[in-house]
Amino acid sequence: MGQVCIKESKQQTEEAGDAMEKNEIKDSQQLFPEEDNDKGRQQLNEFTILRHLGRGTNGKVMLVQHQPTQKQYAMKVVCKNKVQSLTQKKYIKTERKILEISDCSFITKLHYAFQTQTKLYFIIDYVSGGELFYHLKMNGKMSEKRVRFYAAEILLGLDYLHKENIIYRDLKPENILLDNEGHIKICDFGLCKLCTQGDNYAKSFCGTLEYLAPEVISGDMYSKVCDWWTYGVLLYVMLTGRLPFQNDSKKEMMKSILMEQFEIPNDLSEEAQDLVQKLLKKNPQERLGAIRDGAEIQEHEFFKDIDFVKLERREIKPPFYNDKPFQFFDQNLVRKSTIQDTPVNEFGKYQNFSNFTYKEDKMINEYNKLLIIH
Known part of the structure; x- marks a missing residue:
């Protein structure tokens, strides 16, 4: 089942050549003022990667443990060099906004968001029953x-x-x-x-x-x-x-x-x-x-x-529950021996997404939600 949208395909991007790439770098520097990437690296160091959970078009999802709290989360990693067009950047920013403002039992929740020079990180609910x-x-x-x-x-x-x-x-x-x-x-x-x-x-x-x-x-x-x-x-x-x-x-x-x-x-x-x-x-x-x-x-x-x-209120018992961790994930990914967050050293390092960093805080979130919607 294929996803269709107005963003460019990989083939179209490659055909655009070096000139387009240079323009994208220039555009991204204008649109997304630089954040403190050292802080992003510090935040990344707070999470221990436990295993792979899935892989998407622009990145991957891994199970991580937050060392200060010992809580487990899903970490969605998006490589910036896969987010090249303005439309793709819009999709990323939209997802980041909606994850922050949503407060519903049936929607995944954002707990942290940060970036390094080459990647974007979403720390969201770990949902263990699979897709x-x-x-x-x-x-x-x-x-x-x-x-x-x-x-x-x-x-x-x-x-x-x-x-x-x-x-x-x-x-x-x-x-x-x-x-x-x-x-x-x-x-x-x-x-x-x-x-x-x-x-x-x-x-x-x-x-x-x-x-x-x-x-x-x-x-x-x-x-x-x-x-x-x-x-x-x-x-x-x-x-x-x-x-x-x-x-x-x-x-x-x-x-x-x-x-x-x-x-x-x-x-x-x-x-x-x-x-x-x-x-x-x-x-x-x-x-x-x-x-x-x-x-x-x-x-x-x-x-x-x-x-x-x-x-x-989640008071009705579901017809099925998951009593075996990782049973409903791609076992080839779950059993993968290498679980490091591999480095990326391409043009994505020049992109910086403004206002991307996020840390869960109830009062601040309510204020931000009002700003976004109104």
Whole structure:
């Protein structure tokens, strides 16, 4: 499943040549005034790297222990030489902002952020149950009871983001984590749109192709209602083990999403079938959630047995929990013998991201949240 967005591909970047690289260095020096990188190195020394957890396009994720507190966290490391375009820098800054201002049980939390000359470091919650994608890969599909629980918690997480004027835009199994008790955590906020007052729409073509809403593909202005389409696709995948629209050709895939109808297996309950059909309405104005956002979806018959008040307080027991550490991670990475944070000595060392450093502090965070949103 491929992610598509307006940022440049690796091949396009290489083709741009040395001239573009020099321009990027100049731009980054103007946009991101220098911070104290010595302080960043000092902060990095406070963390002991225990093992690898995952790898992404721009970096990797490792389990670390904070020596002063002995707490374990996930450390997301982004190489600056992979963040070259202005759009990519925007994604990094957006993720950093949203991780700081978010305060929801179903969203990963930022505890520290710092940078060295060549890398950016996010210290976030360690979520030990792995990706929902891994669980689907093992099981193919899930029971409606299990889907109902995960879908309800994801619903609360998405609804929280919407109330904070954030369009998520990249909901998929790879971006849903399970903690050791079996509760979900939404992660990866680089493609989010942080809306300002009076600006509740977006037009960027970004997200993961198989999950894109029709209005995103068609190039129209779209709102947070696009998230309820991707939510519907995610429900379909969890319930059936496959995508509602599939094609090897990207062009044909987009055509299918825009024009074709999908099939719902008859072995699903009437409530499940009805919910998916109402979420996967091609016209966003007709889609469930278009009028009263997440509240409409909570009221659907599929969730009639869910007490959302108790669920938000995490008082409902999950259908699954993880009792074996690292069981649901890529074992080739987890067992990797080398766990050092390897050095990078390329042009990324010239980039400095202003206001990136962060240390968890309740009162300061509330003040920063007001500044960002208002």
